[in-house]
Amino acid sequence: MLKLDRGILIHFDFVQPVLIIPIIVTSFILIAEANPFLAEKQIVYILVGFLAFGFFFILPIKKLSWIIPTLYWINIILLLSVDLFGVEKLGAKRWLEIPFVHFTIQPSEIFKPSFMLMLAYLIYNKPPPKNGYKLKDFLRLSFYILLPFVLIAGEPDLGTAMVLLIVGFGTLFIIGVNYKIWLSIILVIGISSPIIYTHLLKPYQKQRIHDFLSEKPSYQVKQSIIAIGNGGLSGKTSEFATQTHFKFLPISTSDFIFAYVVERFGFIGGTALIVCYVFLILHLLSLNYKFKEDYFIRVVTSCLALFIFIYTAVNISMTIGFAPVVGIPLPFFSYGGSSFTTFMVFFGILQNLLTFRYSWMDKNFKLGNRK
Template structure:
C-alpha cells in the first residue's frame, strides 16, 4: 500500500497547481479591489472548486469508464430540456430552475466535463489507425460533437457552442484524422459561410458588424483605453480611473484583463500571458508522456485546447481583435460556473495521470 501511495504522489503533476495558483491569487486581489462583496462570494466559489477538485481526483474514474455514456446522455437530456423548461435571462434561455431552493442550473457548464470524457471514451474504444480516422469513425464521433453544438447554439449560446466545437475537432486533429476529410470540410464550410451568417440572431450579427467596423463598440473602446492607460508598469489603484469610475464595463468578469493591464501595465500582461501559455503548452506536451493512453491523451488535449480558446478569445476580445462574446478568462474572471468547471477538469486530469499505475483504478467491464 505504501508503494502504491508513493507512485501516486510521484506521478501527481505538481506543475499544474504551481502555474494556476498565481492566476487565482491575482484574480482575487483584483476583484477585492473592485468589490469586497464579490470577493467574499469568490472565496465561496474557490472553496466549492477545491472540494470539486478533491472529489474528482479521488474517485476511480477509469474504473467507472463504462458509466461515461450514461452521464453524457443525461447531460444531453438536460440541454434539450432547456428548450421546454428553461428560464430566460437577458433574452437567452440557458438555465433550469431548481424548485424550492431558488437556484438556477446552467446545463452547458455541467456538460463540458462530460463532453471531454465522452470524447476520451470514444477514442479509447476506437483508436485511429496509422492514416488517422476515416469517414465512418469520423462521422460517428462528429455526431457526439455536433449534437450538443446545435442544442447549445439554439439557447442561444453560440459562444459556448463554438468553443466546444473547436475543442472537439481540435482534439480529433491532434489525435489523427485523414487529411482528405479536413480538406473536404474546409471547402464545404467556406462555401456555406453566407448561409451560416444569415442564420445568426440579430444581436450576433451586430457583434460581428461591431467587430469589423472601423470604430469599436463602447465596451471595447473603454477596454482599449484602460489597457493603453496602464503603460509599461501600470497604475496605482487610486489612479485606475477607467475601472473605479465605472467607464470599463464588467470589469470583474469579461473585461477583467483590461483592468489587470490598467493596474500592472504591459509587463504585467506579458507575465499573465506567459503563465497561460506555459500552462497550455505543458498540457499539450503531456501527450508525449501519455502517448500509449488514449483516454488520458484526449483529456489533456481537450483541457489544453479549452484553456487556449477561452484565454485567447477573452484577451483578443478586450483589445478589439475578436467579437465581444461572454467568454470568461479561466481562473481569473469573477464567477463560480467557469471556475468550478475548470477545477473539475483539473481534478479529472490529475486523477488520470496520478492513478494510471494503480490497479484499483483500472476499468471494470460490465
C-alpha cells in the same frame, strides 16, 4: 474511492498548481480591489472549486468509466429540457430552476466535463489507425460533438456551442483524422459561410460581427483599450486605475478583467499573465505526447489545452478589439463560480488520470470493451 498514499507525490503533476495558483491569487487581489463584496463571494466559489477538484481527484474515474455514456446522455436530456422548462434571462433560455430551492443551473456548463470524458471513452475504446480515422469513424465521433452544438446554439448560446465544436474537432485533429476529411470540411465551410451568416445567425450575433468589423470600436471595447493604455509599461497604483474605479470600464471583474490587469500592472503584468497561460497550454500538450500510448489521457489533455487556449485567446482578443465581444471568461481569473468550478473539475480529472495511472495497469482492468 482510491487509497491515498505516498505514491501521489511521485506521480502528481506539480507543474499545474505552480502555474494555476498565481493566476487565482492575482485574480482575487484585483476583484477585492474593485469590489470587496464580490471578493467575499469569490472566496466561496474558490472553495467550491477546490472541493470539486478534490472529489474528482480521488474518484476512480477509469474504473467507473462504464457510467460515462450514461452521464453524457443525462446531460443531453438536461440540454433538451432547457427548451421546455428553461428559465429565460436576457432573452436566452440557458438555465434550469431546481424545484423548491429556486436555484438555477446551466446545463451547457455542466455538460463540458461529460463531453470531454465521452470523447476520451470513445477514442480509447477505438483508437485511430496509422493514417487516422476514416470517414465512418469520423462521422460516429462527430455525432457526439454536433449534437450538443445544435442544442446549445439553439438556446441561443453560440459562444459556448462554438467552443465545444472547436474543442471536439480540434481534439480529433490532434488524435488523428485522415487529411482528406479536413480538406473536404474546409471546402464545405468556405462555400457555405455566406448562407450561415445570412440565414442562421441571430440579429444580435450579426451586430457583434458588425461592431467588430466597424471602424469605431463599441463602447465596451473603447473603454477597455483606454484602460490598457492607461496602464503603460508598469501599471498604475490602485487609486490611479481610474478606468476601473470610476466605473468607466464595463464588467471589469469578469469579461474585461484583462484590461484591469494591464491598467494595474501594465504591459509587463499583462505579458506575465499571458506567459502563465502559454506555459500551461504547452505543458498540457507535452503530456499528450508523453503518454502517447494512453488515448484516454491524450484526449483529456488535448481537450483541456484547447479549452484554455480558446477561452484565453477569445477573452484577451475581445478586450483589445481583435474579436467580437462575447461572454467568454478568462480561465481561473474572471469573477464567477461556474467557469472556475468547471475548470477545477477538468484538472481534478486530469490529475486523477496522471497520479493514479498505474492503478489501472492490471490484467483484469477493462474500460468499456477494451482490456
